[in-house]
Amino acid sequence: MTPRVVFPNKVLPYLLVAPQLAITLVFFYWPAGQAFYQSMLRQDPFGLRTKFVWFANFRKVLADPAYLNSIKVTVVFSLATAIVAMCVALLLAVMAEKVVRGKGLYRTLLIWPYAVAPAIAGMLWLFLFNPSIGSLAYMLRSFGIAWDPLLNGTHAMILLVSAAAWKQISYNFLFFVAGLQAVPKALIEAAAMDGAGETKRFWTIVFPLLAPTTFFLLVVNTVYALFDTFGIVHAVTGGGPGKTTETLVYKVYNDGFVNLILGDSAAQSVILMVIVISLTAIQFRYVERKVHYG
Amino acid sequence: MKSFGFAAGVAATFMLLSSTSAFAVTQISWWHAMTGANAEVVDKISKDFNASQSDYELVPVFKGTYPETLNAGIAAYRAGQAPDIIQVFDVGTGVMMAAEGAIKPAADVLTGAGMTFDKSQYLPGIVGYYSKPDGTMLSFPYNSSSPILYYNKDIFKKAGLDVDSPPKTWNEVWEDAKKIKASGAAACGYTSTWLTWIHLENFAAWNDVSWATQQNGLAGGDVELKINAPIFVNHFQALADLAKDGTFKYGGRTSEAKQIFLAGECGIMTESSGGLGDIVKSGMNYGIGQLPYDSDAKGAPQNTTPGGASLWVFADKSDEEYKGVAAFFAYLSKTDVQEYLHQKSGYLPVTLAAYEATKKSGFYDKNVGRETPILQMTGKAPTDNSKGVRLPNLPQVRDIQNEEFEKMLAGQQTAQQALDNAVTRGNAAIKEALGN
Numbered sequence: 090m091t092p093r094v095v096f097p098n099k100v101l102p103y104l105l106v107a108p109q110l111a112i113t114l115v116f117f118y119w120p121a122g123q124a125f126y127q128s129m130l131r132q133d134p135f136g137l138r139t140k141f142v143w144f145a146n147f148r149k150v151l152a153d154p155a156y157l158n159s160i161k162v163t164v165v166f167s168l169a170t171a172i173v174a175m176c177v178a179l180l181l182a183v184m185a186e187k188v189v190r191g192k193g194l195y196r197t198l199l200i201w202p203y204a205v206a207p208a209i210a211g212m213l214w215l216f217l218f219n220p221s222i223g224s225l226a227y228m229l230r231s232f233g234i235a236w237d238p239l240l241n242g243t244h245a246m247i248l249l250v251s252a253a254a255w256k257q258i259s260y261n262f263l264f265f266v267a268g269l270q271a272v273p274k275a276l277i278e279a280a281a282m283d284g285a286g287e288t289k290r291f292w293t294i295v296f297p298l299l300a301p302t303t304f305f306l307l308v309v310n311t312v313y314a315l316f317d318t319f320g321i322v323h324a325v326t327g328g329g330p331g332k333t334t335e336t337l338v339y340k341v342y343n344d345g346f347v348n349l350i351l352g353d354s355a356a357q358s359v360i361l362m363v364i365v366i367s368l369t370a371i372q373f374r375y376v377e378r379k380v381h382y383g
Numbered sequence: 384m385k386s387f388g389f390a391a392g393v394a395a396t397f398m399l400l401s402s403t404s405a406f407a408v409t410q411i412s413w414w415h416a417m418t419g420a421n422a423e424v425v426d427k428i429s430k431d432f433n434a435s436q437s438d439y440e441l442v443p444v445f446k447g448t449y450p451e452t453l454n455a456g457i458a459a460y461r462a463g464q465a466p467d468i469i470q471v472f473d474v475g476t477g478v479m480m481a482a483e484g485a486i487k488p489a490a491d492v493l494t495g496a497g498m499t500f501d502k503s504q505y506l507p508g509i510v511g512y513y514s515k516p517d518g519t520m521l522s523f524p525y526n527s528s529s530p531i532l533y534y535n536k537d538i539f540k541k542a543g544l545d546v547d548s549p550p551k552t553w554n555e556v557w558e559d560a561k562k563i564k565a566s567g568a569a570a571c572g573y574t575s576t577w578l579t580w581i582h583l584e585n586f587a588a589w590n591d592v593s594w595a596t597q598q599n600g601l602a603g604g605d606v607e608l609k610i611n612a613p614i615f616v617n618h619f620q621a622l623a624d625l626a627k628d629g630t631f632k633y634g635g636r637t638s639e640a641k642q643i644f645l646a647g648e649c650g651i652m653t654e655s656s657g658g659l660g661d662i663v664k665s666g667m668n669y670g671i672g673q674l675p676y677d678s679d680a681k682g683a684p685q686n687t688t689p690g691g692a693s694l695w696v697f698a699d700k701s702d703e704e705y706k707g708v709a710a711f712f713a714y715l716s717k718t719d720v721q722e723y724l725h726q727k728s729g730y731l732p733v734t735l736a737a738y739e740a741t742k743k744s745g746f747y748d749k750n751v752g753r754e755t756p757i758l759q760m761t762g763k764a765p766t767d768n769s770k771g772v773r774l775p776n777l778p779q780v781r782d783i784q785n786e787e788f789e790k791m792l793a794g795q796q797t798a799q800q801a802l803d804n805a806v807t808r809g810n811a812a813i814k815e816a817l818g819n
Contacts, residue, residue, distance in 0.1 A: 131818075135482040136461045221643045239633055240793040329636065330789035346454050348779035349478060350816075 121362060127355035134349040146356035155332055156340065156357070163315065163336045166250060170318070171310035174254035175303070178261030183291070185262075186269050196266065203259035207317060211324030214252035238326070242333030245326045249334055252325055253318045261306050268302035269295065308372045316365070337361060411707040412466035413443045416452040416692070420660060421526070424728050432714045439707035449692065450778070453478070456697075460485055465697040467704050468711075470525060472692040474777045476513065477600070479695050480521060481775045487696045487705070489513075489712065490520040495702075496709030504716070504734050508760040509689050512771040516602050522693035523712050526730035528657035529687045529756035530581040532556075532672040535569070538650035539670075542568035549651075549672030556651060556675050557621055557630075563650040564630045571632040573625070574640040574649040578633075578788055579781040580690060581653050581674070583610055586618065588769035589674055589759075591682035600773040605817060608780075608809045611802035614677060619791065619798035626792045633792050636785045655690055656756035659729045671752025673759060687759045688771040691730060731757055776816035780809045 128147065131140045150156050185195050202210070217225040220237050229236040238244040272295050280290050319338045322328065328335035328343060335343070341361065345354030417425045422445060429441045446452040449472035456469040471479050479486055493500040502510060502520065506527075513522045536546045542563045550556040560572025575581055587594035593609045600606040625631035632649055634640025644652040645665050653674060662669050676683035696708055714720060721737030724730065726746055732738045738757060741747065747754040774780055784805045791801035 133481065134457050134478060135485045137482060137484050221646055221648055239635055240789055242793075327636070329786070330793065331786045343782075347450055348776060348782070349457070350776075350779070 124355050124358050124362070127351060128359045129352075130355075131352045134351065142352070146352040147360070150353055150356045150360070155335075158332055159335050159337050159340045162246075162332070162334060166246065166253075166318075166334070166336055167311050167314035169246075169250045170253045170257065170314040171307060173250060174257040174310055175261050175306055177254070178258045178306075179265050179299075181258070182262050182265035182269055183295075185266065196262075199262050200259045202256055203263075205256060207253075207256060207320035208324045210256045211252050211321035214248060214255070215325050218248050238330075240330050242330055245330060245334050249318075249321060249325055252321050253314060256321075257310055257313055261310065264302050264306055265299070268299045272298045308368065312365070312368060315368075316361075408440045409438065409701075409703045409707050411439050411441045411468065411704060411711060413441060413468040413470070413694070413711075414446045414452055414456060414466045415443055415470040416446060416449045416472070417470070417526075418445075421728050421730075424724055428715070428720060428724070431720075432711055435714060436710065439710060441707075441711055449475070456695075460697060465699075467700055467708055468694050468696055470692050471522070471695050473512075473690045473771075474781065476522070476693070477773045477775045477777050480515070480773065485698055486521070487698045487700075488515075488519050488521045489523040489694070489696060492696050492705050493709050493712060496706045498709055498713060504736065506731065506733060506735060506738070506757075506761060508686060508765055508770075509731065509733060511765060512689050513693050522695045523715070524689070524693045524733045525691075525715070526657070526724075526728065527689040527691040527733065527760075528655045528730055529689060529760050530577070530585050530653055530674050531656050531752070531755050531759070532651065532653050532674060533644065533662060534651045534670050534672065535644070535647065535649075536668040536670050538563060538569045538647070542566040542650065546670065549670055550675055551673065552678040553618060553621070553675045554678055557625060560625060560630050560651060564628070569648060569650045570629065571643070571649040572630045573651040574632045574634055574643050575653040576634065576638040576640045576655065576658070578636070579784045580655075582618065582622070583615070583784060584772045585674060585687050586615070586677075588686060588688045588765075588771070589684050590614065590677045590680035591685040591766055591768050592680060593768050594772050595774075598767045598770065601770055606774060606813055608806045608813075610784075610809075611799070611806045614680065615802055616798050617679075618677065619788070619802060623791050623794075623798050623801075627794065633789075636781075656731070657691065657729055659753070671755055673755055682766070684759070684762070685769045686761070686763045686765055687756070688769060689731070689760060729753070731760070774813060774816075776812060779812050779816070783808045783812060 129141060129143055131142045131146065132138065181199055185192065185199065188195055205213075215223075217223050218236070218238060220226050220239060226236050235241075236244060238248045276294055276298075277290055280294055285293070315336075316338055318336065319342065322334060322336055322339045323342070326334040328339050337357065338361065341354050341357045344350045344357065413425075413429070415422075415425055425443050429443045432441050433439075444466070446455045452469065453471055453475045456465065456471070459465045465485075490500050500520070502518075505524070509524045509527050510520055513524055514520045532549055534549050539546045539559075542559075543566060544559055544562060550559045556573055563569050563572040584594060587599070587610070592612065592614055593599070595609050596607045597604050622631055626633060632640075632643055634643050638654065638658060640649075640652060641654055641658055641661060643649050644654075645661065645667065647667075659671075673684065674687055694712075696705070700708075716734055718734065718736045718740050721732045721734050722740050722744075725732040725737060725741055732741060742754070787796075787801040787805040787808075790796050791798055796804070
């Protein structure tokens, strides 16, 4: 039985949670409510003329081919980023486990990039792959690849995914290393004695035992790619060329703060809010409960 | 007795207040977006203005890039915390003009403070752009620029071109660019910053063709873009063809192409006159020419339109503050202040007197090409096609145009398709913006 804590004072508990509640109300519910209200208005930038239009902004946004394109871009970008970031991190983690001397040094160096701000990571990659001054772009050209992220949408997307994934690899690496250490050595040794090779051991023992970590990271990486990559998109491509790298979050910014169409932008951010809420719900419902060891 | 004491107290307080306010310095806030050398100019002008009188204190505040400054101003206005003066870039002019209740016309600020405002003292092309159709000047021009042609003399020499005659027409640019590429003098012949501003808005004005209906939006009302006319299509098809083998190289939507030119990758570039500072700093052996025109256009070259930014005054401020703003604008119009601004920052002078004084001082003889943007803008009286362009959502329309250009330059569509799409999508966006 879980012990029940009973407060003798009826007011004190409420007082104790009040600061937390106040912060949540002021910094979450209030702006979220305002965004919701704004999403039903059609307004000029200065707020001089306002018209209440119910859900017209949502209808407009959802019927806009540019918005549908942006959904597609976001899905491709998020999945590619999550997969690349996780595969590379897993490979590095498995390899780092094998290192006998200087393990700590390798780990520290691999975790470092996580401390870099997204916009700075973006700038780094932008410089490396800048068609005229980038050193990596120069190498690509000498291999005969016409590298041009300014006009080629695929190149721009590759550049974005590299920058976004690179930054996330460290975080994933950390979790995979921890996950690997939780895999019982006895199991691996037993399998080795039964004649299972290294690859076989990894895929039949280590990888399934890492499943909880992998699922957790999949959700975290997708949420990261969806919402925390604005700085990278802003610094690297600005959504171009054409609209080939305009993600949902970038479109909210562009429509709201560059084009000053506040109603559309607010409607888009409400849609994003719904997506975050459902992703979080999925994480708590399924990922945390249904994935068990073994 | 009690009520008498109270009244006396009020009277005393009032007298005290009014006497202190007579001595107090009124603060005038100015939000701007200037960086580097241009930010130093802002600070120096503010300091000098404050030293020149004791009634007002001008406080300049840097608010980020042009769009960030505009957004900060809009957010502040909505929160009831607007500054007195805000610097808004050319593209945001339509946004500010549509916000009639939020701003006070610069002309009203000046006349309201008892000053006479003589329009004829200012460069007509610039003042015209920042005025309402009825002629009321809405904002005070601060920094104005115009697109010009830059070329790398070393590359010209290597390609066997005449270093003293920059190309005058677009066809000459294409020919020279091909020669530069073919001779191996540089990896690319020609590049350009701001395709929308230079190759659409200024292209239309300079060749005296219509960019959009309603005098390019200056006359107001519902505007329809005209940029898919044959002259535009031919121009952009030429660019798209040159892009195929790299004779023309695309740098990006804003001023990124300057890097390609500075790296010596391209021989010719069209860019804002405000970009001169970086080219001088690079130590390149450069030359300056007029913006090229289309040899098929009848009236070309007509005149170019101003880019840059102007100062807007927010509404609902106190009379004292407006007087201070007027005093600052009067100070800013002074010949020596304008001369300093023009020569230090590379932007155009706003008054004719400052232009004449700079000419007399021999500045243009020593700095060849610095006069070109002024001559381009003032050479001919502007027509309905060349007073500038104005839309309530110009940033959005430019975005649409850039997206279509990028698809065209990547070889996914022809110039005709790109410009047709830009017109259809642009018109829809304009209609939407006007429906607000």
